[in-house]
Amino acid sequence: MRRARSRICGLAFALAAALSGCASPPSQFYTLAATARPEAGASPASYVVAVDSVGLPGTVDRPQFVVQKGPNRVAFDEFNRWAAPLATNIARTVAENLVVLLGTPQVVSGPLAPSFKPAYRVTVDIQRFESVPGEAATFDALWQVRRVGADADAGATIGRTTLREPVQGEGFDALAAAHSRAIAGMSRDIAAAIRAEAGR
Numbered sequence: 001m002r003r004a005r006s007r008i009c010g011l012a013f014a015l016a017a018a019l020s021g022c023a024s025p026p027s028q029f030y031t032l033a034a035t036a037r038p039e040a041g042a043s044p045a046s047y048v049v050a051v052d053s054v055g056l057p058g059t060v061d062r063p064q065f066v067v068q069k070g071p072n073r074v075a076f077d078e079f080n081r082w083a084a085p086l087a088t089n090i091a092r093t094v095a096e097n098l099v100v101l102l103g104t105p106q107v108v109s110g111p112l113a114p115s116f117k118p119a120y121r122v123t124v125d126i127q128r129f130e131s132v133p134g135e136a137a138t139f140d141a142l143w144q145v146r147r148v149g150a151d152a153d154a155g156a157t158i159g160r161t162t163l164r165e166p167v168q169g170e171g172f173d174a175l176a177a178a179h180s181r182a183i184a185g186m187s188r189d190i191a192a193a194i195r196a197e198a199g200r
Contacts (some may be wrong), residue, residue, distance in 0.1 A: 001114035029083040034096035044103035047119035097187030137178035161186035
């Protein structure tokens with residue numbers, strides 16, 4: 001009886017050890033960061049800017065990192081995820097970059113943006129948001145800066161930013177940082193368009 005009990009305990013211990021060895025690793029969560037630097041000699045803006053919306057390709061509009069495996073193949077990484085919806089994350093990062101680039105805190109994004117009375121509205125439609133760990137983040141976006149209250153044609157500037165940002169390091173931290181730098185590059189283009197509109 002004692003021997004049988006000891007055998008059962010031994011089997012239970014072995015089973016517990018095997019199950020713990022098969023346990024999935026914990027998910028890691030990432031966010032984008034505003035990395036833009038102030039433009040030298042630029043005067044602070046005195047107008048309100050709203051980052052209205054960011055459109056994403058359906059392939060990457062999901063919590064997981066979407067890793068490019070080839071021209072026609074991607075993989076969804078279940079254990080490396082964005083901490084917030086990617087479109088929301090990008091809109092917030094663009095707004096934070098514009099705060100720095102325009103020298104004003106009067107840049108808003110998110111649900112409260114419609115309640116403000118901005119002089120300019122920014123819309124972004126991302127065409128490519130590709131991730132290759134240890135290699136590069138490829139970013140291609142169309143964007144529009146629209147002067148509020150102006151004629152739709154005369155008061156809008158449409159631009160495109162295409163960047164391939166090398167990944168500086170290994171892992172998904174470095175990949176998220178590369179995407180942050182690419183978004184900062186687009187934010188600089190948008191800030192230049194806003195300043196050009198304001199100077200007309």
